[in-house]
Amino acid sequence: xxxxxxxxxxxxxxxxxxxxxxxxxxxxxxxxxxxxxxxxxxxxxxxxxxxxxxxxxxxxxxxxxxxxxxxxxxxxxxxxxxxxxxxxxxxxxxxxxxxxxxxxxxxxxxxxxxxxxxxxxxxxxxxxxxxxxxxxxxxxxxxxxxxxxxxxxxxxxxxxxxxxxxxxxxxxxxxxxxxxxxxxxxxxxxxxxxxxxxxxxxxxxxxxxxxxxxxxxxxxxxxxxxxxxxxxxxxxxxxxxxxxxxxxxxxxxxxxxxxxxxxxxxxxxxxxxxxxxxxxxxxxxxxxxxxxxxxxxxxxxxxxxxxxxxxxxxxxxxxxxxxxxxxxxxxxxxxxxxxxxxxxxxxxxxxxxxxxxxxxxxxxxxxxxxxxxxxxxxxxxxxxxxxxxxxxxxxxxxxxxxxxxxxxxxxxxxxxxxxxxxxxxxxxxxxxxxxxxxxxxxxxxxxxxxxxxxxxxxxxxxxxxxxxxxxxxxxxxxxxxxxxxxxxxxxxxxxxxxxxxxxxxxxxxxxxxxxxxxxxxxxxxxxxxxxxxxxxxxxxxxxxxx
Amino acid sequence: xxxxxxxxxxxxxxxxxxxxxxxxxxxxxxxxxxxxxxxxxxxxxxxxxxxxxxxxxxxxxxxxxxxxxxxxxxxxxxxxxxxxxxxxxxxxxxxxxxxxxxxxxxxxxxxxxxxxxxxxxxxxxxxxxxxxxxxxxxxxxxxxxxxxxxxxxxxxxxxxxxxxxxxxxxxxxxxxxxxxxxxxxxxxxxxxxxxxxxxxxxxxxxxxxxxxxxxxxxxxxxxxxxxxxxxxxxxxxxxx
Numbered sequence: 001x002x003x004x005x006x007x008x009x010x011x012x013x014x015x016x017x018x019x020x021x022x023x024x025x026x027x028x029x030x031x032x033x034x035x036x037x038x039x040x041x042x043x044x045x046x047x048x049x050x051x052x053x054x055x056x057x058x059x060x061x062x063x064x065x066x067x068x069x070x071x072x073x074x075x076x077x078x079x080x081x082x083x084x085x086x087x088x089x090x091x092x093x094x095x096x097x098x099x100x101x102x103x104x105x106x107x108x109x110x111x112x113x114x115x116x117x118x119x120x121x122x123x124x125x126x127x128x129x130x131x132x133x134x135x136x137x138x139x140x141x142x143x144x145x146x147x148x149x150x151x152x153x154x155x156x157x158x159x160x161x162x163x164x165x166x167x168x169x170x171x172x173x174x175x176x177x178x179x180x181x182x183x184x185x186x187x188x189x190x191x192x193x194x195x196x197x198x199x200x201x202x203x204x205x206x207x208x209x210x211x212x213x214x215x216x217x218x219x220x221x222x223x224x225x226x227x228x229x230x231x232x233x234x235x236x237x238x239x240x241x242x243x244x245x246x247x248x249x250x251x252x253x254x255x256x257x258x259x260x261x262x263x264x265x266x267x268x269x270x271x272x273x274x275x276x277x278x279x280x281x282x283x284x285x286x287x288x289x290x291x292x293x294x295x296x297x298x299x300x301x302x303x304x305x306x307x308x309x310x311x312x313x314x315x316x317x318x319x320x321x322x323x324x325x326x327x328x329x330x331x332x333x334x335x336x337x338x339x340x341x342x343x344x345x346x347x348x349x350x351x352x353x354x355x356x357x358x359x360x361x362x363x364x365x366x367x368x369x370x371x372x373x374x375x376x377x378x379x380x381x382x383x384x385x386x387x388x389x390x391x392x393x394x395x396x397x398x399x400x401x402x403x404x405x406x407x408x409x410x411x412x413x414x415x416x417x418x419x420x421x422x423x424x425x426x427x428x429x430x431x432x433x434x435x436x437x438x439x440x441x442x443x444x445x446x447x448x449x450x451x452x453x454x455x456x457x458x459x460x461x462x463x464x465x466x467x468x469x470x471x472x473x474x475x476x477x478x479x480x481x482x483x484x485x486x487x488x489x490x491x492x493x494x495x496x497x498x499x500x501x502x503x504x505x506x507x508x509x510x511x512x513x514x515x516x517x518x519x520x521x522x523x524x525x526x527x528x529x530x531x532x533x534x535x536x537x538x539x540x541x542x543x544x545x546x
Numbered sequence: 547x548x549x550x551x552x553x554x555x556x557x558x559x560x561x562x563x564x565x566x567x568x569x570x571x572x573x574x575x576x577x578x579x580x581x582x583x584x585x586x587x588x589x590x591x592x593x594x595x596x597x598x599x600x601x602x603x604x605x606x607x608x609x610x611x612x613x614x615x616x617x618x619x620x621x622x623x624x625x626x627x628x629x630x631x632x633x634x635x636x637x638x639x640x641x642x643x644x645x646x647x648x649x650x651x652x653x654x655x656x657x658x659x660x661x662x663x664x665x666x667x668x669x670x671x672x673x674x675x676x677x678x679x680x681x682x683x684x685x686x687x688x689x690x691x692x693x694x695x696x697x698x699x700x701x702x703x704x705x706x707x708x709x710x711x712x713x714x715x716x717x718x719x720x721x722x723x724x725x726x727x728x729x730x731x732x733x734x735x736x737x738x739x740x741x742x743x744x745x746x747x748x749x750x751x752x753x754x755x756x757x758x759x760x761x762x763x764x765x766x767x768x769x770x771x772x773x774x775x776x777x778x779x780x781x782x783x784x785x786x
Contacts, residue, residue, distance in 0.1 A: 304644035305654065312648030316634065323636040395632050400598055402649045403621035546617065 001119045009124035059143035066151050072234040079251035082144020084244050086137045090173035094133045098181035100475040101129045103285050119279035130174050137170040161254045168267045175274035190288030313412030326476025334382040338428045358436050368438050369504045372446045377497045379425035385461035386489025387480045388413045389469035406541040417458040422451050456530030457496045459537040461489045466540035548572040553604035564590040566756040577727045579747035580736040587756040588736040596626040625694030629705040631686045635679030650697040664692040683710035704735035740775045754783045
């Protein structure tokens with residue numbers, strides 16, 4: 001194997017994709033240079049601030065774990081959790097991208113025709129895969145390492161072993177995901193490999209998360225006094241340490257040279273085996289995917305009857321949503337979050353506890369609007385409209401050819417958003433009303449308020465994406481998860497809910513205005529804001545499509 | 547009639563013009579061949595005609611309608627076939643054509659009749675229920691032509707339409723374009739294949755470095771100098 005060739009492949013990948021520059025370019029708006037610079041700086045700072053707040057929250061959690069562990073005589077639990085969260089996150093996030101990066105990226109077909117060996121190409125793709133997810137690993141592990149310093153102090157060995165953890169740690173989940181991806185490609189013979197693999201993977205991951213949660217939940221009936229709490233927590237923490245033994249080894253390796261060498265050797269051996277398997281099967285896997293993808297797929301006769309343009313556009317957007325598993329899983333995850341939480345809590349056996357706790361909370365008048373706002377927030381945080389134009393890719397430019405007003409395109413996307421998000425939100429709100437015994441009389445107004453808020457958010461999201469859509473992408477993740485418009489959209493979603501909350505909760509709390517008047521005020525403000533969002537979306541679409 | 551009047555376009559403030567002072571007229575029943583070396587400004591001009599790009603100055607009009615004044619009416623008159631036709635790969639050809647039919651509000655009966663006629667002409671009728679993702683380049687090209695002709699446009703604009711077509715398909719497309727011209731439609735296409743231009747076009751334009759350096763009939767050009775189109779093309783573009 002020629003290492004300079006591998007380095008050349010990596011260099012050409014970086015030059016060809018310019019990952020950092022493309023992100024910074026997308027964080028600027030406006031035609032004037034000064035406006036672009038200011039908007040770029042402001043948005044980057046916002047992004048940094050939200051990242052830092054997440055890091056702080058993670059650190060606080062790890063710190064609590066670390067302290068609880070020390071209380072019951074199990075050291076480094078915070079570090080263990082950091083390594084476990086980081087690995088689990090990579091296992092979850094890396095798999096959907098594995099096929100696209102390792103075997104099915106557009107440039108691979110061209111590269112395979114060049115005088116490059118399978119092992120050189122395989123190694124370069126594995127390194128690209130590793131670096132794509134390296135930042136996520138850092139994001140989860142660095143707060144834990146800081147907690148380690150805070151609780152046990154700093155040493156040169158700790159610094160050295162931390163560096164090893166940061167660099168070698170991601171190799172474990174990346175190797176596991178790679179091996180699983182190769183297995184899926186071979187088992188499915190390349191036909192719909194991505195979708196079937198992800199479905200299987202989603203089920204396994206859900207089962208794993210629910211399994212761990214329910215196991216831990218069974219031991220988590222706490223008492224009030226510290227002695228009793230310590231006594232009851234000890235078996236949970238020990239069970240956790242046993243269950244997550246590989247991560248306990250990683251955590252202890254930060255302080256013990258022999259344990260460090262043991263896990264390092266294990267991780268490097270796994271990475272080497274993965275490389276050998278990947279290189280050995282590379283040509284065959286690429287070939288399977290190519291033949292599986294190009295095989296003619298006959299379809300049953302579809303309904304192609306006459307429809308209004310707006311319905312045709314909605315159907316088109318729906319087809320795009322279903323076109324790749326990346327879009328399907330993103331959307332499915334977002335729309336079904338409350339349902340997933342209910343299943344998880346039921347499996348954990350704490351749904352009854354939640355129900356009991358809400359009986360107490362329900363006595364407060366603020367309880368009802370807060371529940372509505374929480375359901376609204378869960379529905380509103382989604383990437384459906386704020387990446388809708390981006391998901392069309394270069395084909396979005398074709399919309400300029402069609403003889404339709406720009407508002408028709410906006411409305412089609414908006415109605416699809418309402419059909420998906422509005423409907424699920426109404427169902428969840430109805431379920432919350434029944435489960436938490438909220439006032440049926442207010443339900444109609446809360447549904448109205450939620451639908452208007454979702455509508456307004458959708459319009460603002462469309463305004464963002466029509467203003468600066470990300471049309472050049474090679475994987476579904478780039479169009480949705482890694483699309484800065486998605487980040488801006490989530491921010492807008494959050495701010496919209498805060499804006500509604502100011503009236504719905506803020507007015508009765510601070511000015512003692514009656515709940516019904518506050519609800520009317522919130523409804524009024526939501527309508528006005530949604531109308532402004534609609535105007536902005538139409539203007540933005542006109543700019544893009546005219 | 548298609549009129550391009552003093553079109554200017556450049557992609558950056560200090561960059562050279564991609565299209566500069568381009569003026570041309572193409573009348574009903576004409577097949578206009580647009581020739582030029584790579585990077586001469588053919589695709590930029592075409593994109594301005596089909597309103598994918600706005601010109602910096604100048605305007606394009608079709609039967610007196612401009613994209614600026616009435617974009618919807620203007621777009622209704624135009625069918626466009628891109629050099630690399632792109633589709634939503636998970637749609638079947640029939641679904642895509644139904645989508646176009648809905649956007650242009652073509653009644654069902656008329657739509658079915660046109661699709662079956664065009665699909666038979668271009669021999670794509672057996673693949674209409676297949677996913678576009680499984681199509682070869684030639685099949686995509688044929689589908690793009692059917693999509694462009696489905697709304698029965700007044701002007702058909704094609705960017706390198708013969709690339710990737712097998713000889714039989716190429717022959718069928720040429721016949722189709724001639725038929726359209728006979729019906730009084732305007733056919734505007736760019737090509738690198740000088741023989742195609744020579745066989746098919748009733749008039750041609752040669753563009754080099756963004757400027758239209760010839761506009762007229764092939765016969766008039768040949769009458770000036772007794773040379774082949776290839777020699778004339780090379781001579782004109784090298785001078786530019």
